[in-house]
Amino acid sequence: MLPLSVWESESFFSHKDYIVLGCGFTGLWSAYYLKKLHPHRSVMVLERGFIPSGASTRNAGFACFGSFTELVADSKLVGDKEMLELLEMRFRGLKKIRNVFGKQRIGYEETGGYELISPTQYPDVNLLRTRIDQLNQQVRKITGIQKTFQLHDSKIKGFGLSGTAHLIENSLEGQLHVGKLCEALLQLVQSLGVTVLTNTEIHKLESSGKGVELFSNLPVILKAGKVLVCTNAFANDLIPGLDLKPARGQILLTSPVEGLKIRGCFHYDEGFYYFRNLGNRVLLGGARNKFLKEEETFAASTSAPVQEELEKFLKEIVLPGRSYTIDQRWSGTMGVGKEKKPIIKKINDHLFCAVRLSGMGVALAPQIGKTVAGMM
Ligand SMILES: Cc1cc2nc3c(=O)[nH]c(=O)nc-3n(C[C@H](O)[C@H](O)[C@H](O)COP(=O)(O)OP(=O)(O)OC[C@H]3O[C@@H](n4cnc5c(N)ncnc54)[C@H](O)[C@@H]3O)c2cc1C
Secondary structure, three states: OOOHHHHHHHHOOOEEEEEEEEEHHHHHHHHHHHHHHOOOEEEEEOOOOOOOOHHHOOOOOOEEEOHHHHHHHHHHHOOOOHHHHHHHHHHHHHHHHHHHHHHHHHEEEEOEEEEEEEOOOOOOOOHHHHHHHHHHHHHHHHOOOOEEEEEEEOHHHHHHOOOEEEEEEEEOOOOEEEEEEEHHHHHHEEEEEEEEEOOOEEEEEEEEEOOOEEEEOOOEEEEEEEEEEEOOOHHHHHHHHOOOOEEEEEEEEEEEOOOOOOOEEEEEEEOOOOEEOOOOOEEEOHHHHHHOOOOOOOOOOOOOHEEEEEEEEHHHHHHOOOOOEEEEEEEEEEEEEOOOEEEEEEEEEEEEEEEHHHHHHHHHHHHHHHHHHHHH
């Protein structure tokens, strides 16, 4: 190992006021807010990949406000208050993203979102209407819109969907290019004076009364006054005991489909299936609920059973009778737990974490970053 020069030890590897681990949306928004709050303090972000290599650049690119059945299920699981808190965070987060970057640079399109309701899900359409009204009443205070969710069955045929009894439109959902957003965010924090080191994997953290020492693949022990862990599902490697486990999400992308009718973001089955158009291609992901145990994995590959299930859904529901090929398949790792709420936690005076954004991190991360930066 080469000994460090004085120049190296007094710049890149010098003591930092704040070090953030993980260059996904949570780490980058946290670094953004730390620098905004403390322009004269040093902030560094460390990332183990050559580029940000977590869920943030491997997801489906939904500017995800939330689907009707998912929000109803969340209410049952965690109660109305927590469901609405998470919804408000997403609503504000999406606004923040649009305000900071505009739409064009990050491919943000306010396409609206749609949820497919199968014939067996809500056999009584009047009950469905009542539930939609109830949810609209609950979310009105947040969105300022009378009818955030509306039944739009007349659009089913226009989109060419099959096996769908009802379609619920949500005007606040949109889609974006998450690769471009991540790149833009990285450039933004660097322009604010944040140092970013990639290809740097942290193996161990040691807190003392003065700060935190970070052991990594670098030829030096890094030191910081305060450290924030934003390594998503991998955070237990550095902070054991968090209620956090991996959940692999798998995606496929079709070839261009001639005369493709679907436009926008689509959800099905409490958000466990999701698809959108990407130009004239269809990006489809999910089916994890059918293989929950198998998909509780850090493996970065795709698996045949999930991909076959996705292909079946594509053929039967999304693109019946159309011709296409599958051009790309990939997976990413979400951090999930018993609770749906993200973990924003002070471990000790010098160590903090912001993790477990499950499948909603694009919209949640700005608010999580703001909260944890304030806490630090
Ligand atoms: C298939 C899939 C589809 C999804 N679709 C959507 C969607 O459409 N809309 C939406 O809002 N959300 C979606 N999500 C969820 C969303 O992507 C995540 O909630 C969000 O990206 C989490 O961001 P993060 O910064 O917390 O984590 P990550 O983006 O995972 O970032 C963590 C970073 O930490 C790095 N790291 C890990 N360990 C170490 C270490 N020891 N040292 C240094 N660096 C380390 C990783 O390389 C990674 O870059 C999806 C997720 C998946 C997997």
